[in-house]
Amino acid sequence: MSKELSNLEDLIVKIKNADGDGNKVSFDDILDKIGRRSFAPLLLLAGIITLAPLIGDIPGVPTIMGIFVILTTGQLLFGREQFWLPNWILKRSAEKKKINKGMEWLKKPATFIDKWSKPRLTVFTKGAGHYVIAAVCFLIALAMPVMEVIPFSANVAGIAFALFGLSLITHDGILAILALLFALGTFGIVIYGIL
Known part of the structure; x- marks a missing residue:
């Protein structure tokens, strides 16, 4: 069992520190390190992966992270x-070298x-606040496939996911409010990109 x-x-x-198969590390390998029982680290992980250079810029990664967030928030709700x-x-994987480079940048x-x-x-981070965060993240995640074609929108969504996840881990309501502003910014960029 991993330490919280x-x-x-x-x-x-x-x-x-996630151990992979040769020079590749799978999503499963990373979950083995961070744990699978708590929503906050999973949300933070989705944000970090979406935001990290070299990883989040790979075509399809924002959509996969969107599906991941939909599944986890749906189950939480x-x-x-x-x-x-x-x-x-x-089983989705990336080169360990790219992952480490992205993590160094962060x-x-x-x-x-x-x-x-x-x-x-x-x-803002306990009780009903926890479920409001999950619902907002669910809505952001629904828009992730569209963000594949709208420049920088997935990065802003990644910031929102990461801040929401961190706000839940540290019980910091200020971070939750800041994450909400990034979520609104994400929706604004997507709407502007569609129109």
Whole structure:
């Protein structure tokens, strides 16, 4: 059983330490490191993967992360305690070298965010707030396939997912509000891109 995450740097270290098959690391390998029972780390993971350079820019990755978020938020909203994911998502893999490079790029912003985040305005991250976050993330995830063709929209969605996940891990309501602003920005970019 994996130790519970406490911050963004912790997630990055766990992703980098994921053991794969040769020079490839699968989504399943990463989940083995971060755990499969808690929504917050899974959401944070989806955000990091979508946001990371070299990984999130691979065609199809935003859509796969969207499906992943739809499945996890849907199960959370229906009260499941352990998340089920289909094999075709679990077996998706990327080169370990690319993953490590993307994680290195995220290290500095992660350190800054981790120093700034702390428990506050917990009404936005506990109880009903938890389900509101899941519902907003579900809506963002529904739009992820469209974001494949709208520049930067998937990156903004990745920021929203990562901030929502981190807000739940650290019980930081300020991060949840900031994530909501990025979510609204995502919807704005998608609507503008469609029109």
